[in-house]
Amino acid sequence: MDRRQYRKLTCAVALAVGFAALPGFSYAAEQMASQTDQPATAQPTDAKPAAAQPTAAQPANAQPATQSTADAQARETPAAAGTQSAAADQVTKQAEGQQDARTQAWVKSRPAEDIITKAMKQYEGKTIVDTTFDGTTELTAKMAKSTLTMHTGDMFTTSGLQKDREAIFATGxxxxxxxxxEQVPEGIVLTYHVLENPVLKSVKIEGNTVEKTADLEPLITVKPGEILNSRTLHENVQAIQKLYRKDGYILAKITDLNIDKDGNLTVRINEGKLEGFKVKGNTKTKDYVILREMRQKVGEPFNSTKARRSMQRVYNLGFFEDVNIKMNPGVNPNAVVMEIDVKEKRTGSFGIGAGYSSEDGVVGMLSVSDTNFRGTGDAVSVSYEVSGDDSDAHGYTFSWRHPYIDAKETVGTLKIYNRTYEYSDYDEDGNLKEEFMRKYSGGEVTFGRPVSEYSTNYVTLRNRKDEYDNFDPSDESTRYTKDDYVDSDGNAHYFGRSGPSYAQWRKDNFGLTRSVILEHVTDNRDNIYNPTTGGRVSLSGEFAGLGGDFDYQKF
Structure with missing residues (x-):
C-alpha cells in the first residue's frame, strides 16, 4: 500500500461525504501533512535506516529509538505532501486549535506511512502469534476483530495486512x-493502533429551505451518545440527497459535515440556486413573455420538475416550433443559469375574399388575426363580412385577449360582435323546417385567474341580443317555410315564422340575454397540441336574468 493510496484511504471517510472539518478525525491528517513539508536538510546525523532495525515497527507507546528515527525521517521527507488533496488541506486548517488531548497524542506517535510500509516488508512470511488492538473500546474492538482475514497461526503478508486495514476502516x-x-520467538504479535471517531453528542441541520427539518431528521440514523459511524453517516447523506432528487432538487448536496471537539455534528446543505435566465432564438416575442411562464424565481433552489413544467408552458403558448432548456454554470458554486432556446413560428393570419353577382351585388370578407400580437403574447382577431343587401350574411366580430393583467396571472378577454347569418332550423326528426336570417349583436367580457398550476376559474359577463330577421311578405322565396295563414281564395302566404301564430316561438327563442357564466377548467396535459399525458376537464354554469328577456340556469 503506497503513500498515495493510504492517504486516500485515511481521508476517504471525511472527504467522500464532503467533510470540511472533523476534529478528532482530521488531526492525524494535519500531522501527516506537516511532516511531509519539512526540508530534507533537517535530517539528524544519528538517524539510521528503519529497514535495518528489526524493532522499527514496535508499538508506538513503547517509543523505541528506531521509532523516533522513523518519525524524524517522516518529518524530513520532502515533496510527498503534494499528494495530499486540497480538500484534506482545508480539513487540517479548519481543525487547527481544536485538538483534544487524545488527538494530540495520536499526532505525536503516528509514524509516516512510507516508514510503516518498509518496516512491514521484513515480516513477510512470519507466523502471527497474536493480533491486538490499541485505542479501541469493547464495542469497536469486537467489530474490528471480526473483519480480519489474517488470524492467529496464519502467515503474515503485506497484501493481507492492507486488506485487513481496509476492512477495519470499512466498519466506519x-x-x-x-x-x-513485535517479534517474539514463536513469530510476531501484530498490533493495530486506531483513532476512533468521536462520540456523537448532537446533530444539527443547516441550509435547508425547501425540505423541512422534520422530514430530514429521520434520515439521519447516527445516534447521539454513540461513537460516530462514518459509514452510516455516509448512507444518511445519500438518503438526504435522494429525497432532494425525488422532489426535483437535483443540485442539492451536502457540502459540509463538521463535528466539533465536543461531538456536535453540523450537516450543512447547499440546495443549488437558480442564478438567472437567458433567452435565445426569439426575434418577435418579447423576453418577458417567455420569462413569465417560468415556474421558479431567481434565487430559489433549482428544481428540474419546475424547469420541465416551464418548458411545457412556453411551448403551449403556441408561438414556437421548438423549445429547449439548458443549464449553464452560474457565477457562484453550485448555481446555474437556465437558458431557454426557442424557435419561433408564424402566429398571424390574413384572409380576404370578394365577388360579384347580378342578383346579390358585391360580396366580400376580410379577416386579420395574430395570437402573438407585436410579440406581447396578446391575441387579437378582427373579421368583417359584407354582401349585396341586408337579406344576406354580413357583419363584424372583434376579440382581444390579454393573458397577464396583473402579477396573479389574471387573463382578460373582450369580444364585440354584430352579425347576420343564414340559420337552418330542423325538427326533432331531422327534417328541415326553415332557413332564415339570424342576427346577433352585443359583447362579452371574460376574466380568468389560476387557482393552482393546472386549474383556472373563469367568469364571463354576456350581453347579447338575438333577432329573427324579417323579410318582405311579397317575396315568396322557397327558403322560407309557409305560414299557416291562408287568404279567402285559399292561397297560402309565405311569411316564414314572422306571422302572429309564431309570436310565442319568437319570444322563446329570440331576445336580449344577460347572463353570468362561471367555469372551472383543470388541464394538466403536457402538450395541448399533441398530448402524451394528462387531460382536460371543464365544468361550467350559466345564470341568465339581470334585466334580460330570459331567466334560466344552464350547467
Whole structure:
C-alpha cells in the first residue's frame, strides 16, 4: 500500500461525504501533512535506516529509538505532501486549535506511512502469534476483530495486512489506524493502533429551505451518545440527497459535515440556486413573455420538475416550433443559469375574399388575426363580412385577449360582435323546417385567474341580443317555410315564422340575454397540441336574468 493510496484511504471517510472539518478525525491528517513539508536538510546525523532495525515497527507507546528515527525521517521527507488533496488541506486548517488531548497524542506517535510500509516488508512470511488492538473500546474492538482475514497461526503478508486495514476502516468507527509488529520467538504479535471517531453528542441541520427539518431528521440514523459511524453517516447523506432528487432538487448536496471537539455534528446543505435566465432564438416575442411562464424565481433552489413544467408552458403558448432548456454554470458554486432556446413560428393570419353577382351585388370578407400580437403574447382577431343587401350574411366580430393583467396571472378577454347569418332550423326528426336570417349583436367580457398550476376559474359577463330577421311578405322565396295563414281564395302566404301564430316561438327563442357564466377548467396535459399525458376537464354554469328577456340556469 503506497503513500498515495493510504492517504486516500485515511481521508476517504471525511472527504467522500464532503467533510470540511472533523476534529478528532482530521488531526492525524494535519500531522501527516506537516511532516511531509519539512526540508530534507533537517535530517539528524544519528538517524539510521528503519529497514535495518528489526524493532522499527514496535508499538508506538513503547517509543523505541528506531521509532523516533522513523518519525524524524517522516518529518524530513520532502515533496510527498503534494499528494495530499486540497480538500484534506482545508480539513487540517479548519481543525487547527481544536485538538483534544487524545488527538494530540495520536499526532505525536503516528509514524509516516512510507516508514510503516518498509518496516512491514521484513515480516513477510512470519507466523502471527497474536493480533491486538490499541485505542479501541469493547464495542469497536469486537467489530474490528471480526473483519480480519489474517488470524492467529496464519502467515503474515503485506497484501493481507492492507486488506485487513481496509476492512477495519470499512466498519466506519475509525478515522485513522496504523499497524506495528513485535517479534517474539514463536513469530510476531501484530498490533493495530486506531483513532476512533468521536462520540456523537448532537446533530444539527443547516441550509435547508425547501425540505423541512422534520422530514430530514429521520434520515439521519447516527445516534447521539454513540461513537460516530462514518459509514452510516455516509448512507444518511445519500438518503438526504435522494429525497432532494425525488422532489426535483437535483443540485442539492451536502457540502459540509463538521463535528466539533465536543461531538456536535453540523450537516450543512447547499440546495443549488437558480442564478438567472437567458433567452435565445426569439426575434418577435418579447423576453418577458417567455420569462413569465417560468415556474421558479431567481434565487430559489433549482428544481428540474419546475424547469420541465416551464418548458411545457412556453411551448403551449403556441408561438414556437421548438423549445429547449439548458443549464449553464452560474457565477457562484453550485448555481446555474437556465437558458431557454426557442424557435419561433408564424402566429398571424390574413384572409380576404370578394365577388360579384347580378342578383346579390358585391360580396366580400376580410379577416386579420395574430395570437402573438407585436410579440406581447396578446391575441387579437378582427373579421368583417359584407354582401349585396341586408337579406344576406354580413357583419363584424372583434376579440382581444390579454393573458397577464396583473402579477396573479389574471387573463382578460373582450369580444364585440354584430352579425347576420343564414340559420337552418330542423325538427326533432331531422327534417328541415326553415332557413332564415339570424342576427346577433352585443359583447362579452371574460376574466380568468389560476387557482393552482393546472386549474383556472373563469367568469364571463354576456350581453347579447338575438333577432329573427324579417323579410318582405311579397317575396315568396322557397327558403322560407309557409305560414299557416291562408287568404279567402285559399292561397297560402309565405311569411316564414314572422306571422302572429309564431309570436310565442319568437319570444322563446329570440331576445336580449344577460347572463353570468362561471367555469372551472383543470388541464394538466403536457402538450395541448399533441398530448402524451394528462387531460382536460371543464365544468361550467350559466345564470341568465339581470334585466334580460330570459331567466334560466344552464350547467
Amino acid at each position: 468507527y475509525f478515522y485513522d489506524l496504523y499497524p506495528t509488529v
